[in-house]
Amino acid sequence: MSKLPEKTIGRLSEYRRTLLNCLANGKTHVFSHDLANLHNITAVQVRRDIMLIGYSTTLKKGYDVKALIDVIGNIIDTKDGLNAAIIGIGNLGRAITAYFNGKRTRLKIAATFDTDPEKTNRVISGVKCYPISEMGRIIKEQDISIGILTVPPEDAAAVTETLIMAGIKGILNYTSTSLNVSPNVYLEEYDMITSLEKVAYFVKEKNE
Amino acid sequence: MSKLPEKTIGRLSEYRRTLLNCLANGKTHVFSHDLANLHNITAVQVRRDIMLIGYSTTLKKGYDVKALIDVIGNIIDTKDGLNAAIIGIGNLGRAITAYFNGKRTRLKIAATFDTDPEKTNRVISGVKCYPISEMGRIIKEQDISIGILTVPPEDAAAVTETLIMAGIKGILNYTSTSLNVSPNVYLEEYDMITSLEKVAYFVKEKNE
DNA sequence: TAAACATTGTTATTTAATTAACAGTGAAAT
DNA sequence: ATTTCACTGTTAATTAAATAACAATGTTTA
Structure with a gap:
């Protein structure tokens, strides 16, 4: 999982902030193009970043908000803080x-x-x-x-x-x-x- | 003079800050590698940025601090502020x-x-x-x-x-x-x- | 003065980041 | 069912940025 581009790390942090908002608003799933719109970037960029961290979904109902928050957390955070x-x-x-x-x-x-x-x-x-x-x-x-x-x-x-x-x-x-x-x-x-x-x-x- | 890379603009602003310091300390000339060291970047990067804005010096005693401040100002600032x-x-x-x-x-x-x-x-x-x-x-x-x-x-x-x-x-x-x-x-x-x-x-x- | 050196300016190469293209696939519509 | 549609995942192409290479030239040193 090493060697993530620096820019991707920054975006992951931003995605997580947005995802936490989604969660607070009761949204359970989110499309790549939703995340993209919320961050003024393209959906491809979002999907590519998410691909790089190894998360994927089989559903066509977007990403599971909770699961994605966890995956990003495992990348960015340390176990003990x-x-x-x-x-x-x-x-x-x-x-x-x-x-x-x-x-x-x-x-x-x-x-x-x-x-x-x-x-x-x-x-x-x-x-x-x-x-x-x-x-x-x-x-x-x-x-x-x-x-x-x-x-x-x-x-x-x-x-x-x-x-x-x-x-x-x-x-x-x-x-x-x-x-x-x-x-x-x-x-x-x-x-x-x-x-x-x-x-x-x-x-x-x-x-x- | 248009189409300067975005990153170059950021660095020009930083160079100017440093150059103003140099001026305040009485330095009249500065080498590309001096600027580079002060900003943790390479001398090539500095020279390239400066090339892009069209400033150059014939001397081998570094850039003229005052002149370079002016050139950067003409790029970054508007005439009337x-x-x-x-x-x-x-x-x-x-x-x-x-x-x-x-x-x-x-x-x-x-x-x-x-x-x-x-x-x-x-x-x-x-x-x-x-x-x-x-x-x-x-x-x-x-x-x-x-x-x-x-x-x-x-x-x-x-x-x-x-x-x-x-x-x-x-x-x-x-x-x-x-x-x-x-x-x-x-x-x-x-x-x-x-x-x-x-x-x-x-x-x-x-x-x- | 001539040789060695230091420094700039610029083109070429490499690397990083973004964007485009498209195959694959589950869901919805007919 | 089966066709259409909407999304995802991934490879390929493009673009942007940084680095390397090096010629040109003024400066210092012997």
Whole structure:
């Protein structure tokens, strides 16, 4: 089951979100073209992704929602779940924490970190905030394997080093500082300014 | 100059951010491999992107930082600038507004919208917040062409419809609801849960 | 000055991702 | 029944993106 395309992984996560909605609305089956419409992609794309993860149905009544949720879960989730931590509990850190927690069973934000003494040693957005100085210890104690960076750009490099020393396995970097990590740490970067500038560019393009 | 690859546009935005940093640090020239290292990509990729936008240098002392910033600006920015609006000024909306404004000269967040009367008709993160009921009017008055959606997922579809009626040209959607828009509106979607799940998947992969 | 080197610009190749094409098959319609 | 239809699964073709290869050229070094 290894070697799934990166893009497919992203879509599987999205399919699951939609499927969970379907389930909540009492739908038991869903067609490939329904999923496609809900995600602005083609039905072929959906079927191909689902083929790649080895699920298939003999019925012509669409995919079994529950079964498909489980299959996707077995691909994306680990058996025992993973813990993540937010580093920098400003507006963005809070947004992510509040938005995410409780939504998934096998992935959770277990701790947050900050330098500001006003924020540390309190519970923020439902999660305890620790001083960054204790980060190494807490990460090991709580078995945290993913770090989400929402610190000011000038702190990103130093924080990353601490994270890696503490044995973090994956980093999701929301700062505008591009990071350099060894290949055994998975790194995903996202910059909101770039996204906005991209939209601006294509808006300009369309109007020419 | 048209038909630049989408990925190139994203990288140009990132190069410019780095170049502005270089300028602030007094660097006047930068090698392709310097830019590459700063972005975790190859020097070939950098040179190719720069080739595509038609900039070149005869010197073997790297690219002229200032000149390159200008060339990228002429690609990405419009002459007169574009205005964007945040819809939903919760934690995420605030984070984006505060993070973005003032960073660029030809792109700015000109207004924010919310339904909560506690928030409306006040200045939040430096920008005036209007009630969503006035969105159509304000968008036209202030010539806003980009909408950034940070509302709860259940409101996304309705807000989008209003935006499009008001003549918006591009949408950056941070809600978990996937949108359906006509092809003359540029749509970019980003979901943080998906990103986090992707990181979790690849962390799992690496440890097998 | 000439040789060695470093750097860019560009074409060719490879790889990744998407889309098209279509065979197979159960369900519905006649 | 049997024909038509609607869907799925999968291979083939296409398109987009990244990488490799290398010629051209200015710079440094001996």
